[in-house]
Amino acid sequence: MSLINDLLSLHLSDSTENVIAEYIWIGGSGKDLRSKARTLPELVPDPHALPKWNFDGSSTGQAPGEDGEIILYPQAIFRDPFRRGKNILVMCDAYTPSGEAIPTNKRFNATKIFSHPDVVAEEPWYGIEQEYTILQKDIRWPIGWPVGGFPPPQGPYYCGVGAEKAFGRDIANAHYKACVYAGINISGINGEVMPGQWEFQVGPVVGISAADELWVARYILERITEIAGVVLSFDPKPIEGDWNGAGAHTNFSTKSMRYDGGIDVIKNAIKKLSLWHKEHISEYGEDNERRLTGRHETADINTFSWGVGNRGASIRVSRDTEKAGKGYFEDRRPASNMDPYVVTSMIAETTILWKPT
Known part of the structure; x- marks a missing residue:
C-alpha cells in the first residue's frame, strides 16, 4: 500500500506537460454523479476550448442500447484536489450526437434563463x-x-x-x-x-x-x-x-x-x-x-x-x-x-x- 500511496502522490508536472482532466456529469437519475478521466497534452484554462467527449448512455440510464452514445460538453473547470498539480475537474452537460440536450441536462434550459x-x-x-x-x-x-x-x-x-x-x-x-x-x-x-x-x-x-x-x-x-x-x-x-x-x-x-x-x-x-x-x-x-x-x-x-x-x-x-x-x-x-x-x-x-x- 505504501507504494500505491507513493504513486498517487506523484507530481506529474516534474516530468510532463500532460494534464489529467476528470470529466464530471449528472447521471440518469438526475441526482447521481458520474466521471471519467482523460489525458490532455497541456493545461487548457477555457472550458469551451476543451475537447468534447462521449460516454455510454445505455449504462447510465440516459440512452437506449442500440444508440447509446452521449456527448459531453465541458462547461466549467476546477482544480483537482485529489490529483493536484495542474490536473483539473471539468463539469460537463450532456447532448445527443446531433446536439440536442438530453432530458437530464437541466443546465441547458437554465442557461437560457441566465443569459436573458x-x-x-x-x-x-x-x-x-x-x-x-x-x-x-x-x-x-x-x-x-x-x-x-x-x-x-x-x-x-x-x-x-x-x-x-x-x-x-x-x-x-x-x-x-x-x-x-x-x-x-x-x-x-x-x-x-x-x-x-x-x-x-x-x-x-x-x-x-x-x-x-x-x-x-x-x-x-x-x-x-x-x-x-x-x-x-x-x-x-x-x-x-x-x-x-x-x-x-x-x-x-x-x-x-x-x-x-x-x-x-x-x-x-x-x-x-x-x-x-x-x-x-x-x-x-x-x-x-x-x-x-x-x-x-x-x-x-x-x-x-x-x-x-x-x-x-x-x-x-x-x-x-x-x-x-x-x-x-x-x-x-x-x-x-x-x-x-x-x-x-x-x-x-x-x-x-x-x-x-
Whole structure:
C-alpha cells in the first residue's frame, strides 16, 4: 500500500506537460454523479476550448442500447484536489450526437434563463446551504448512532463540539479544504441539528456558476466519503420521527434588491413566489413532502408563508435585511437532493422575468 500511496502522490508536472482532466456529469437519475478521466497534452484554462467527449448512455440510464452514445460538453473547470498539480475537474452537460440536450441536462434550459438580458442586468447572487447526512456503509445508519438504536434527542448537536456531539468532522473539514483548493466559493461549514448531519454553503456566486459549483462540491464530497468508507445521503428526511430533515436553503439577491429601497423589490419577488408555490414545490426535490411538514424548522408543503427571521416559513427575510431596507431573502423550501440548475433558474425566472397580469 505504501507504494500505491507513493504513486498517487506523484507530481506529474516534474516530468510532463500532460494534464489529467476528470470529466464530471449528472447521471440518469438526475441526482447521481458520474466521471471519467482523460489525458490532455497541456493545461487548457477555457472550458469551451476543451475537447468534447462521449460516454455510454445505455449504462447510465440516459440512452437506449442500440444508440447509446452521449456527448459531453465541458462547461466549467476546477482544480483537482485529489490529483493536484495542474490536473483539473471539468463539469460537463450532456447532448445527443446531433446536439440536442438530453432530458437530464437541466443546465441547458437554465442557461437560457441566465443569459436573458433582464436576468444578466440584475446580476443574481445565490448562496446555497447544502445539508447532507453521513451514513455507516453496511447498515446505512447515521455515523455516531448506536447500531439499531438512537442517540439522545436533538439539542446539543447543532454546531456542537465533542465526541458525543460531532460525528464526521474530519470528513466535513476535508471537504471544506478540498473545495477551497478546487476554487469553489465555499463560504463555510457547520454541524447540523441531527447528529451525523452537516452543512456546507456555496456562495455568494452569480448566476449559473452557483449551480456548477454546487454540483462539483457534491462530487468532491462523494469522493471523500468514498475514501472514508462511508455513505453520503442527500435524502431530505433520512430518519423518520422527531429528527430534522435535510434541505438546500437557497439565498437569493438581485442588484435591485441590494440597492436602497430593495426591500420593496424583495416583497414583490416574494409575492410572485407565493403565486407559483405549487410549481416551485414540484421542482424542489424528490420526497420533499416527508421533510416539509411544518415541524423541525420547515413550513408545511401545501402552504406558502414568509416572515422576518422565521425559520418555520417558506421564505425567510433576515433581520439585517429588514433593518437595512435591502439585501436578500432565503427560500427554505428546496430539499437537499434538489437540482441547483433547476432551483436557481426557476427563482430567477419567477422573480425577474415573470410579469403577472
